[in-house]
Amino acid sequence: MQNQKAAKRYAGTFFQIALEQGQQDTVRGGLQSVAAACAGSAELREVLRSPVISSDRRQAMLRAAFSGLDKLSLELVLFLASKGRADSLAALCEEYEVLWCERAGVAKVTVTSADALSQTELATLQERLAVRLGKKVELSTAVDSSLIAGFRARAGDQVFDYSTRTQLEQLRQRLTHA
Amino acid sequence: MSNAIKPEEVSEILRKQFAEFQTTPATYEVGTVLSVGDGIARVHGLAGVRASELVQFECGLMGLAMNLEEDNVGIAIFGEDKEVCQGMTVKRTEKIASVPVGEALLGRIVDALGQPIDGRGPIVTPHSRPVEFKAPGIMDRKSVHEPMQTGIKVIDGLTPVGRGQRELIIGDRKTGKTTLAIDTIINQKGNGVKCFYVAVGQKRSTVVQVYETLKKYGAMEYTTIIAATASDPAPMQFLACYAGTAMAEYFTYKGAPALGGGNEPKGEHALIIYDDLTKQSQAYRQLALLLRRPPGREAFPGDVFYTHSRLLERSVKLSDDNGAGSLTALPVIETQANDVSAYIPTNVISITDGQIFLESDLFNSGLRPAINAGLSVSRVGGAAQTRAMKSTAGTMRLDLAQYRELAAFSQFASDLDPATRAQLEKGRRLTEICKQGVNKPLSVVEQVCQIYAGTNDFLKEVPVKDVVRYCDELSTELRSGKFKDFAAKFNPEDKAFAEGVKATVADFTKSFLLTVAK
Numbered sequence A: 001m002q003n004q005k006a007a008k009r010y011a012g013t014f015f016q017i018a019l020e021q022g023q024q025d026t027v028r029g030g031l032q033s034v035a036a037a038c039a040g041s042a043e044l045r046e047v048l049r050s051p052v053i054s055s056d057r058r059q060a061m062l063r064a065a066f067s068g069l070d071k072l073s074l075e076l077v078l079f080l081a082s083k084g085r086a087d088s089l090a091a092l093c094e095e096y097e098v099l100w101c102e103r104a105g106v107a108k109v110t111v112t113s114a115d116a117l118s119q120t121e122l123a124t125l126q127e128r129l130a131v132r133l134g135k136k137v138e139l140s141t142a143v144d145s146s147l148i149a150g151f152r153a154r155a156g157d158q159v160f161d162y163s164t165r166t167q168l169e170q171l172r173q174r175l176t177h178a
Numbered sequence B: 001m002s003n004a005i006k007p008e009e010v011s012e013i014l015r016k017q018f019a020e021f022q023t024t025p026a027t028y029e030v031g032t033v034l035s036v037g038d039g040i041a042r043v044h045g046l047a048g049v050r051a052s053e054l055v056q057f058e059c060g061l062m063g064l065a066m067n068l069e070e071d072n073v074g075i076a077i078f079g080e081d082k083e084v085c086q087g088m089t090v091k092r093t094e095k096i097a098s099v100p101v102g103e104a105l106l107g108r109i110v111d112a113l114g115q116p117i118d119g120r121g122p123i124v125t126p127h128s129r130p131v132e133f134k135a136p137g138i139m140d141r142k143s144v145h146e147p148m149q150t151g152i153k154v155i156d157g158l159t160p161v162g163r164g165q166r167e168l169i170i171g172d173r174k175t176g177k178t179t180l181a182i183d184t185i186i187n188q189k190g191n192g193v194k195c196f197y198v199a200v201g202q203k204r205s206t207v208v209q210v211y212e213t214l215k216k217y218g219a220m221e222y223t224t225i226i227a228a229t230a231s232d233p234a235p236m237q238f239l240a241c242y243a244g245t246a247m248a249e250y251f252t253y254k255g256a257p258a259l260g261g262g263n264e265p266k267g268e269h270a271l272i273i274y275d276d277l278t279k280q281s282q283a284y285r286q287l288a289l290l291l292r293r294p295p296g297r298e299a300f301p302g303d304v305f306y307t308h309s310r311l312l313e314r315s316v317k318l319s320d321d322n323g324a325g326s327l328t329a330l331p332v333i334e335t336q337a338n339d340v341s342a343y344i345p346t347n348v349i350s351i352t353d354g355q356i357f358l359e360s361d362l363f364n365s366g367l368r369p370a371i372n373a374g375l376s377v378s379r380v381g382g383a384a385q386t387r388a389m390k391s392t393a394g395t396m397r398l399d400l401a402q403y404r405e406l407a408a409f410s411q412f413a414s415d416l417d418p419a420t421r422a423q424l425e426k427g428r429r430l431t432e433i434c435k436q437g438v439n440k441p442l443s444v445v446e447q448v449c450q451i452y453a454g455t456n457d458f459l460k461e462v463p464v465k466d467v468v469r470y471c472d473e474l475s476t477e478l479r480s481g482k483f484k485d486f487a488a489k490f491n492p493e494d495k496a497f498a499e500g501v502k503a504t505v506a507d508f509t510k511s512f513l514l515t516v517a518k
Helices: A002-020 A024-040 A042-049 A055-065 A071-082 A086-104 A119-133 A164-177 B007-020 B153-158 B177-187 B204-216 B234-255 B277-290 B304-312 B343-351 B360-364 B387-393 B396-410 B418-433 B444-455 B464-480 B484-489 B497-517
Strands: A106-113 A136-143 A151-155 A158-161 B026-037 B040-045 B053-057 B062-068 B073-078 B089-096 B098-101 B127-130 B168-171 B194-200 B223-228 B269-275 B326-334 B354-358
Touching (some): A002 A086, A024 A042, A024 A071, A071 A086, A119 A151, B098 B234, B153 B387, B168 B177, B168 B343, B177 B194, B177 B204, B177 B326, B177 B354, B204 B223, B234 B269, B234 B304, B234 B326, B277 B304, B277 B326, B304 B343, B387 B444, B396 B444, B418 B464, B444 B484, B444 B497, B464 B497
Parallel strands (some): B168 B326, B194 B223, B194 B269, B269 B326
Antiparallel strands (some): B062 B073
């Protein structure tokens, strides 16, 4: 919980800085790759978290690991580490993404369908959702056969449920509680 | 077999249901459980959730949104929190907690959500009401003026309760608080008052006892028991009182369409017993502490006064425009070693329109109901007392108070003047008159005659030990003996009631003294 709050504050400030320098998109790319690295590497997570590693050593390691990052992103990551908040890095990347989406008017939607959707279906879906949400839509997909048929789209806390499972559930409720 | 099930009809009904059913896409808001424990879940997301909205967990359990914080929502779970786990999705229902209400609930035992727990099948009712309801305003009310007969001599005589009043029953454990409440319910038989008994934090066996007693006296026909027992989670114990009030309000507001009630010409009368509010506030304290609300005095949260005041403020006597229904509340508070200056007792005493004090010393000395006549008051009930009772019992409080003073004083004096001795004798008999058996509520005429005999010196010749028998036999005569006709014709609002009562009591005393002489 504490990490989350700190990450929120840092993300807000970092986004402000990136915005002032007109580099919010570059930083977003940078932080996305950092987040991917965090998610993918258990060793990196250990380095970020471990109290055994000294601050200087950690910064050196991060500098080496993220040498491919743009200058501003790298500076931000190192700054975070210098403040002893390296363990909030993953949370910070998430928060930054939220801020970026808000600014850019982008909604991230996860579509879970019973069967994999074709490209044309996804394109139509994206179009419809964009109208409904009034934002640009970035889709990510998942397959869950327990939905039986149809799909379920989740944008933030909002869920649009067109799955057969839910409809059957509604029918059951109606028949048993009517 | 006229009501045999026809398969084709069933199929037709089902077909119709299916045809009517439209596959509307469900749009809802969700959140994710961050942590769960002690009946509280912290949920991330649910951005639009409203305070005290019902939410549904993926496993089917319901919850109540209690704390809306910056980055999470504190939810009280209605059920076993073991079924809820981290990462589970939580769905908004966009409904404020509400319970089923209506005639179908009478005679049933339900939990805090209105679900039946008596094993007698589902409750089918088209009506429901939100558990939280704003108490009606000043103009929608009327002052209390009709009596709510408890059937207990001391209460109806000294601390009368009116319909729409809140009268607190307060005392230590084992002083007869619940018995008073149950007797009051039994006494409502045949006068159309619907009764609701909310059992909070009690043993299940106690609830069964109450149910059996009420059933034995035919009182379950017009009574609903709302039980949130000690084994139920704290949110249920907290909610039960509000749920019970919602069920009672259905009858009160029957004639008040302007206040969201029914469209009938008249409202009905309801009586609700909260047994007890001490346990309810303890459940609320548990909830509040687990939700990390700052603790105040005795570790209760800051708004514990408001939880009780908004509950008791819902007791009402509605104006004639609103159907003139009423909701009378008898909250119960259990004290520790007669300490009424603890936090919750003082709060509830200040909210209610009077209190009935029960004391274990009196109980142990054989004065039952163990009501302390000196400390018990009713602030509005006087206006609701019948004329007969008001003039008969008018001097009783004073007589009893003088007797207590003299009794203490006379212990030091060896010889007393005749006037003092007479007063002591009268006081002794009046005290005996106050005694009444368990589950034996008395009608107005019985009460008036017994108290009349006491206050008007008819008992002078009757030995103190025979006073209880005198009362019992007088009651029997009035019910089914030679004064049956007098009792049937008795009108407590009649100005000249005293003549009949005087003649009856005199007649009875004469015949009673003959049995004493033997």
